[in-house]
Each structure stands twice: as C-alpha cells, then as structure tokens.
Amino acid sequence: MRNKEFKLLEIELYNVFNYRGRHVIDFRTDSEGNVFLFDIKNGGGKTSLFLAIKWAFYGFDNGIRYEKDGLVLGADDFINQDERANGSFHARVRFLYDGTEMLIRRECPDYRSGTTKLTLELGKGKIECAEAGAHIAQIIPPDYGNFFMFNGEVLNSMATDQKNRERIDGVLKLLGLKQLSDLRNILKTIKDGWETDHYNNILKNNELPAITGQIATKKGELDSVMRDLAAVREDREALQDEIMALEGRRRSLSDVEGIMGKLSKKNARKSELSGLIEGVMSAIDKNKTNSFLIFIHDDLKRLIGQLEDERGEVVRAQNSSQGKRNELSHIQESILTDHLMQCPVCRSVLTVEQIAQLQKMVETSKGDSAQHESLRMRHTELGDQIGLLRCCYDEEPVKLNDLCTQLFDYREEEIRINRDIDDLNQLMSGSEVESVKEVSSALVGLYRKKADLDARYNKLERYRKAGEAALNSLKTQYDKQAKLSDVQKKVSNRIEYVKSLLIRIDSLIKTIKTQKRRAILDRANDVFMQITNKPDVYRGLEYDDAESFSMHIERNDGQKVIHPSSGEKHVLAISFLISLSLNTERLNPMMMDTPLSRLDVEHKKNIGRMLSSLDNQVLFLAQPGELDEETRRSLRPSVAKMYESRPTEDNTASIVEVII
Amino acid sequence: MDEVIDVELRAQMGEDYELIIKMLKAMDGKSARDKKEAVRDMLEMAADEKQGI
Numbered sequence: 001m002r003n004k005e006f007k008l009l010e011i012e013l014y015n016v017f018n019y020r021g022r023h024v025i026d027f028r029t030d031s032e033g034n035v036f037l038f039d040i041k042n043g044g045g046k047t048s049l050f051l052a053i054k055w056a057f058y059g060f061d062n063g064i065r066y067e068k069d070g071l072v073l074g075a076d077d078f079i080n081q082d083e084r085a086n087g088s089f090h091a092r093v094r095f096l097y098d099g100t101e102m103l104i105r106r107e108c109p110d111y112r113s114g115t116t117k118l119t120l121e122l123g124k125g126k127i128e129c130a131e132a133g134a135h136i137a138q139i140i141p142p143d144y145g146n147f148f149m150f151n152g153e154v155l156n157s158m159a160t161d162q163k164n165r166e167r168i169d170g171v172l173k174l175l176g177l178k179q180l181s182d183l184r185n186i187l188k189t190i191k192d193g194w195e196t197d198h199y200n201n202i203l204k205n206n207e208l209p210a211i212t213g214q215i216a217t218k219k220g221e222l223d224s225v226m227r228d229l230a231a232v233r234e235d236r237e238a239l240q241d242e243i244m245a246l247e248g249r250r251r252s253l254s255d256v257e258g259i260m261g262k263l264s265k266k267n268a269r270k271s272e273l274s275g276l277i278e279g280v281m282s283a284i285d286k287n288k289t290n291s292f293l294i295f296i297h298d299d300l301k302r303l304i305g306q307l308e309d310e311r312g313e314v315v316r317a318q319n320s321s322q323g324k325r326n327e328l329s330h331i332q333e334s335i336l337t338d339h340l341m342q343c344p345v346c347r348s349v350l351t352v353e354q355i356a357q358l359q360k361m362v363e364t365s366k367g368d369s370a371q372h373e374s375l376r377m378r379h380t381e382l383g384d385q386i387g388l389l390r391c392c393y394d395e396e397p398v399k400l401n402d403l404c405t406q407l408f409d410y411r412e413e414e415i416r417i418n419r420d421i422d423d424l425n426q427l428m429s430g431s432e433v434e435s436v437k438e439v440s441s442a443l444v445g446l447y448r449k450k451a452d453l454d455a456r457y458n459k460l461e462r463y464r465k466a467g468e469a470a471l472n473s474l475k476t477q478y479d480k481q482a483k484l485s486d487v488q489k490k491v492s493n494r495i496e497y498v499k500s501l502l503i504r505i506d507s508l509i510k511t512i513k514t515q516k517r518r519a520i521l522d523r524a525n526d527v528f529m530q531i532t533n534k535p536d537v538y539r540g541l542e543y544d545d546a547e548s549f550s551m552h553i554e555r556n557d558g559q560k561v562i563h564p565s566s567g568e569k570h571v572l573a574i575s576f577l578i579s580l581s582l583n584t585e586r587l588n589p590m591m592m593d594t595p596l597s598r599l600d601v602e603h604k605k606n607i608g609r610m611l612s613s614l615d616n617q618v619l620f621l622a623q624p625g626e627l628d629e630e631t632r633r634s635l636r637p638s639v640a641k642m643y644e645s646r647p648t649e650d651n652t653a654s655i656v657e658v659i660i
Numbered sequence: 661m662d663e664v665i666d667v668e669l670r671a672q673m674g675e676d677y678e679l680i681i682k683m684l685k686a687m688d689g690k691s692a693r694d695k696k697e698a699v700r701d702m703l704e705m706a707a708d709e710k711q712g713i
Contacts, residue, residue: 134688137689175662175665179687180665180669183684187699187703189696190696190699412689490711493708493711494704497710498705501676501680505680508665511668537683584662585662
C-alpha cells in the first residue's frame with residue numbers, strides 16, 4: 001500500500017497569539033530527518049504555534065475546538081493582543097500533498113466577527129472560500145487534526161475516552177470506513193422508506209397470493225352453498241309435486257269443509273229467503289182486494305183522462321160569468337134590500353118600472369146562480385172521481401206489481417238454493433271423510449317439511465348472496481392489486497437490490513473493520529512494547545470490546561492493568577495514535593505539543609527513538625526540561641531542524657529561530 | 661480511498677463496485693438530505709437497469 005505523503009513546507013503567522021507581525025517558519029530541509037524540534041520555554045509560543053497551524057487548516061468551523069488551559073479559544077483570543085486595533089490576523093501554510101505543492105491562506109479580517117477567508121493555491125490554480133474548504137477537507141479531514149495534532153490533554157482524553165462515539169466515528173473516517181458506513185446508513189434509510197411505502201402505504205407485496213388464496217377459499221365455500229342450494233331446490237320441487245298430488249287427491253275425495261261452508265251459507269240464505277217471501281206474501285195479501293186494478297190499469301188511465309177533460313170544461317164554464325154576475329147581483333140585491341130610492345150622489349129617484357126591472361134582473365141572476373151551483377157541484381164530483389181513480393192507478397197496482405216481481409225473484413232463488421242444497425247434501429253423503437283426514441294429515445307433514453326446506457333454502461340463498469358479494473369484493477381487490485403489481489414489482493426489485501447491496505456492504509465493513517482493528521492493535525502493540533518501560537511486565541495492549549478502539553494494557557499474566565499511571569496512559573495513547581497513523585492511507589505530519597511532560601526518562605527516550613523511526617513528519621513542541629539529554633540523544637539522528645524562541649526586544653512577542 | 665478497502669470493495673461488490681464508488685463521490689461535501697437524494701437517484705436507476713425496466 002502506498003501512502004500519500006503530506007509534509008509541511010512553510011508556515012507564516014501574522015498577528016496570531018504572541019506572534020506579532022509577520023513570522024515565518026521554514027520546514028524545508030535537505031536532511032533526511034523527520035523530526036522538527038521546537039525547544040521553547042513556557043510562554044514562548046509552543047501552544048500558540050500548535051493552535052495556529054491547526055487553525056490555518058480548519059478555521060473556527062469543522063467541529064475543531066481550540067483549548068488552552070481548559071479554556072475554549074475564539075478569534076479575540078487568536079489575535080495578538082497588541083494588534084487588536086489592526087483587527088485582522090492570518091496564517092499561511094505551504095505544504096506538499098501526494099507530490100503536489102499547495103498553499104493555504106486563512107485570514108480573519110476582523111477578530112470581532114470571527115469569520116475567516118480561505119484560499120487554496122494548487123500549482124497555478126487558486127480556489128477560495130467554501131470550495132477551498134471542501135478541498136482542504138478532502139486532503140486533510142478534520143479528524144486528522146483531532147488525532148494527529150495533539151497535546152497532553154488530547155492524549156489524556158484519548159487514553160480514557162476511546163469509547164466515545166464521535167471518536168470511534170473519527171477513527172472509522174480515518175480508516176476510510178466512515179464514508180462506507182455513512183453510505184450503508186443512507187442505503188438502509190432508503191430501503192426502510194421503500195419498505196414502509198411498499199408494505200404499509202401500498203398493498204403488501206404478498207397480498208396478491210393471499211387474496212388469490214382467499215378467492216379460492218371463498219369460491220369453494222360458494223360452490224358448496226350452490227350445491228346445497230341445488231339439492232334443496234330439487235327437494236322442494238319434489239315435495240311440491242307430492243303436495244300437489246295430495247292436494248288433488250284431497251280435492252277429488254271431497255271438500256267437506258268447503259261443502260259444509262257452502263251448505264251453511266245456502267241454508268242461511270234459504271232461511272232468509274223464507275222470511276222475505278213471507279213478508280212479501282203478507283204485503284200482497286194485504287193488497288189483494290185491489291189486485292184486479294192491475295188488469296184495468298189502462299182503462300183507469302183512459303177514464304181519468306176523460307174525467308180530467310170534463311172537469312176542465314166545467315172550470316171554464318164557471319169562470320166565464322162568475323165574477324161579473326156576482327158583482328151585479330150584489331148591487332141589485334143591496335138596492336132592493338136597503339130600499340135606496342134616491343141616489344145619495346146624483347139624487348136620482350128609482351121609478352116603479354125600474355124597481356120591477358131590477359127585481360126581474362135579480363130573479364134572473366138567481367137562476368144563473370143555480371146553474372153555477374150545478375157546475376160547482378159537478379166539478380167537485382169530477383174531482384172526487386179523478387182522485388179515486390188516480391189513487392187506484394198511481395199506487396196500489398204498481399206496488400203490488402213490485403211485490404209480485406219480488407216474490408217471483410225470491411221464489412226463483414229459493415228454488416236454486418234448494419237445488420244447490422240438495423246437490424251439496426248429495427256431495428256430503430258421498431265424501432270419504434276418513435280418507436280426507438288422512439290426506440290432510442299427510443299434507444300437514446309435507447307443508448311443515450316444505451317450510452323447513454324453504455327456511456333452509458332462504459338461508460342458503462343468503463349465504464350465496466353474501467358469498468358472491470365477498471367474492472366480488474376480493475376480485476375487485478385482486479384486480480386493483482394486479483394493476484399495482486407492476487409498481488410493486490419495481491419497488492420490490494429495488495428493495496431486493498438495496499438489500500443485496502447492504503448485505504455486501506455490511507460484510508465488507510465488518511471484514512475491513514476486523515482487519516483494520518487487528519492491524520491497528522498489532523502495530524500499537526509493537527509501538528507500545530518499544531516505548532514501555534516495563535516490557536518484562538506487560539504483554540501489550542488489547543481492545544476493551546469488539547466494537548470500539550478503546551484499549552487497555554495487559555500484563556504478562558493476561559490480567560488487565562486496572563489503574564495505569566498517567567504516564568502509562570500517555571504511552572498507550574501515543575502507541576494507538578502512531579499505529580492509527582500508520583494504518584491510514586496518508587503519511588501525515590504529527591504535531592505534538594509537550595507530549596512527554598508526564599513521562600519518565602525511560603519512556604521519553606523510547607518515544608524519542610520511536611518517533612525517529614517513523615516516516616511521518618513530526619513537529620515536536622517541547623518545553624524546557626521535557627527533553628532530557630538521553631532523549632535528545634535518541635532523537636538527534638532524526639532531527640531535521642531545531643528551533644528555539646526568544647522574546648522580542650520589547651518582550652511583547654516571540655520570535656522562533658532555527659538553531660540547527 | 662484506502663487501497664485495502666478499495667480491493668475489498670471491488671471483490672465484495674463485483675459489478676456494483678462502480679455504483680458504490682459513484683455514490684461515495686456523490687456524497688462528498690453534501691448535506692445529509694442531499695446525500696440521501698443523490699444516493700437514492702443512483703440506486704433507483706441502477707436497480708431498474710438491473711431489472712431491465
């Protein structure tokens with residue numbers, strides 16, 4: 001495996017921390033050594049240099065925290081305190097990555113806002129800001145900064161907090177597995193979404209065969225019902241035939257009840273008729289004296305007519321003289337009666353002749369009156385005759401005629417009824433009552449059986465209708481499902497495909513992770529056994545569990561070292577980090593800020609030797625006393641350059657100078 | 661990509677190797693949502709092509 005080489009070539013700091021103004025540190029060298037040793041006193045700018053280089057790559061984003069003495073630092077801490085009025089600070093890093101020289105420049109134009117501008121120069125090209133950031137993240141992902149730019153605090157947490165999820169993810173990223181793991185999780189999310197759509201929102205994939213099964217079952221049930229229905233129908237028809245035959249037989253024997261009923265009605269009517277006939281006979285008997293009038297009805301009519309005519313003539317004769325005669329007779333009679341000889345008006349006096357004439361006239365008038373009286377009497381007589389004849393003509397004969405007609409009708413009906421009664425009595429006397437009873441009894445049984453069959457038939461008919469409805473519903477569902485099946489098939493295929501990818505990716509991740517974990521552990525053991533001051537006591541390192549990269553020290557007897565010293569923890573962490581670095585695809589620089597301060601001489605010497613043996617560029621920021629003579633001696637063959645810092649003349653800033 | 665992973669990926673994924681590489685590249689520098697959409701599009705296309713749809 002060929003690792004991509006990553007080397008720092010030059011760093012320029014401007015007004016960052018205690019590096020006031022422009023400050024350049026050159027890492028170019030002809031030496032084959034890999035260690036760049038900074039021997040800087042406390043407050044001389046070790047941590048500032050460490051943080052400034054880290055900031056140049058990652059800025060204030062990317063989840064990188066800049067800490068010093070337990071405090072999280074921001075832009076207003078990064079700017080040189082004497083240049084705050086200026087407001088801006090920047091760092092430039094020139095480096096070599098996989099054979100290409102690149103230059104990044106990160107500037108914070110105003111520490112108050114904290115925003116930064118980033119540019120990246122690649123050969124002759126130049127890209128800026130977000131694009132430059134993305135490119136940097138590809139070349140040196142933030143996790144590199146977390147793992148390979150460390151100080152004592154990072155080492156301490158690395159030794160004690162390796163099970164931290166973020167740290168595990170970070171390791172996986174460095175190993176190239178995080179990207180695969182992320183892809184795996186995205187694929188799983190997509191698969192889960194598809195499956196949810198497939199199985200919940202759309203009809204389930206296996207529903208079609210289920211519906212087919214349900215349809216087959218329902219069809220079977222329906223066929224069974226139909227068979228039962230056909231059988232019951234046949235039974236009903238046979239029973240109906242039997243009933244019809246028996247009914248015919250019963251009718252042929254005798255309809256006793258019907259005859260009895262009819263006989264009863266006929267007798268009742270006969271009795272009623274007897275009463276009616278008796279009534280009519282009585283009425284006729286009452287009117288029988290005038291019955292002859294029936295025969296002289298026409299003569300009566302004619303006679304009445306003649307009498308009416310005569311009466312008319314009498315009336316006319318009476319009317320012709322009655323009024324005038326009556327008036328004159330009255331005057332004459334008054335004159336004679338009252339002896340009015342002289343007129344009270346004109347004083348005329350009646351003569352004897354006139355009186356005689358008047359008396360004659362009165363006599364004559366009395367004669368006319370007798371004639372009139374005769375007419376009046378004739379009129380009365382004619383009226384009586386007409387009244388009598390009309391009475392005979394208008395009433396008696398007609399009523400009698402009606403009574404005779406009524407009597408005739410009643411007699412006719414009575415004769416018919418008597419004949420019917422005779423017939424019915426004859427029928428009654430000829431019926432086989434016992435046979436009728438037997439047939440009727442059999443019919444009752446048959447009708448009961450028919451009622452049962454009808455009930456069963458109706459029940460089966462309901463089953464049939466319900467079965468057909470259910471079957472139709474299933475068929476509709478089936479049709480709908482069948483239409484959807486193409487889409488389902490497509491989604492199903494996609495699910496199967498992504499499942500197959502997931503299986504292989506899971507297997508791949510597991511395989512590679514196992515390989516990498518083993519390789520990291522092996523290499524960490526090599527490093528640890530070279531560094532530890534107790535190679536005869538410790539057997540090496542072992543993982544705490546099957547998943548994380550958390551390790552512990554094991555003694556030769558296989559027992560875990562429960563309470564390792566802080567120095568041993570640092571040794572463990574350094575062993576892990578060096579091993580991790582060697583198991584990535586990059587040969588990246590390792591920047592260490594006072595990593596040996598807690599270690600004893602033996603450990604320091606061994607680490608010095610170990611760092612010298614690496615191919616990585618190592619920036620070792622040491623404080624006075626951290627490197628004893630023996631350690632320096634072990635490092636010296638690999639030291640490419642050594643730097644020291646000194647304060648500026650006004651003692652307000654640091655200047656780093658190459659001393660070797 | 662790490663060479664060890666690359667070799668294993670090629671061996672494990674066979675003809676789907678290119679798809680996985682494309683997906684990994686498509687995920688670079690994208691938000692979680694965009695990553696998912698990009699991967700899903702590729703996945704649908706690849707699955708449908710496989711089935712000749």
